[in-house]
Amino acid sequence: MKRIYAIPEWCVNCRRCEVACKAQHSPWPGNIVKAFTLAGDEIYNRVRVEGDNIVSFAANCRHCAKPKCVEGCISGAMQRDPETGVVTSDPSRCVGCRTCVSMCPFGAISVVPAPSGVKSIALKCDLCGDGAGAPGEPSCVAACPNRALMYVESEAM
Known part of the structure; x- marks a missing residue:
C-alpha cells in the first residue's frame, strides 16, 4: 500500500x-x-x-499494518480497511477517550472538538x-x- x-x-x-x-x-x-x-x-x-x-x-499517520490505535480503540471508531490498508476514524463512533492518541507511536492522532461541540473526537490523516x-x-x-x-x-x- x-x-x-x-x-x-x-x-x-x-x-x-x-x-x-x-x-x-x-x-x-x-x-x-x-x-x-x-x-x-x-x-x-x-x-x-x-x-x-x-x-x-x-x-x-503511517497507516500501519497492525495499528495500535485500532487495537486500543474502545468504541470501534478506529478501523483499518483490510483491502486498502487505510486506517480511519469514524467521528460518529468516537467517544473522545484519547486511547488512540496514547497508543499511536508516531503522535499522528489529534483530539479536536466535535462538530456539535458536545464532545471531542479523534482526528487523523485519511490519505485524502x-x-x-x-x-x-x-x-x-x-x-x-x-x-x-x-x-x-x-x-x-
Missing part, C-alpha cells in the same frame, strides 16, 4: 502541508482563501509540523488523495515545496 513518509532533513518548517490539508478538508476543497476566511477554526488539519527552524518534520499533484496524491504531499513528504508504495510498518 502507498504511505506518506516524512524526510526531516528536507523539511523547512513552511507548514504548507498543514495549510493544504486544512483547505482540502474544508467545504471548499483546495480553496485556501475560503478555507481560512470562511471556515476559520472549524476545520482542522490532519497533519502537523513538529520541530523548529533547525529540525522539523510532518507528523502524520485529492491533492493538486499527481492523481491520488494527498494534498499535503502535493503542497510540499521540497518533497519532504513522499507518497510511496511500501509494505513496511
Whole structure:
C-alpha cells in the first residue's frame, strides 16, 4: 500500500502541508482563501509540523499494518480497511477517550472538538488523495515545496 513518509532533513518548517490539508478538508476543497476566511477554526488539519527552524518534520499517520490505535480503540471508531490498508476514524463512533492518541507511536492522532461541540473526537490523516499533484496524491504531499513528504508504495510498518 502507498504511505506518506516524512524526510526531516528536507523539511523547512513552511507548514504548507498543514495549510493544504486544512483547505482540502474544508467545504471548499483546495480553496485556501475560503478555507481560512470562511471556515476559520472549524476545520482542522490532519497533519502537523513538529520541530523548529533547525529540525522539523510532518507528523502524520503511517497507516500501519497492525495499528495500535485500532487495537486500543474502545468504541470501534478506529478501523483499518483490510483491502486498502487505510486506517480511519469514524467521528460518529468516537467517544473522545484519547486511547488512540496514547497508543499511536508516531503522535499522528489529534483530539479536536466535535462538530456539535458536545464532545471531542479523534482526528487523523485519511490519505485524502485529492491533492493538486499527481492523481491520488494527498494534498499535503502535493503542497510540499521540497518533497519532504513522499507518497510511496511500501509494505513496511
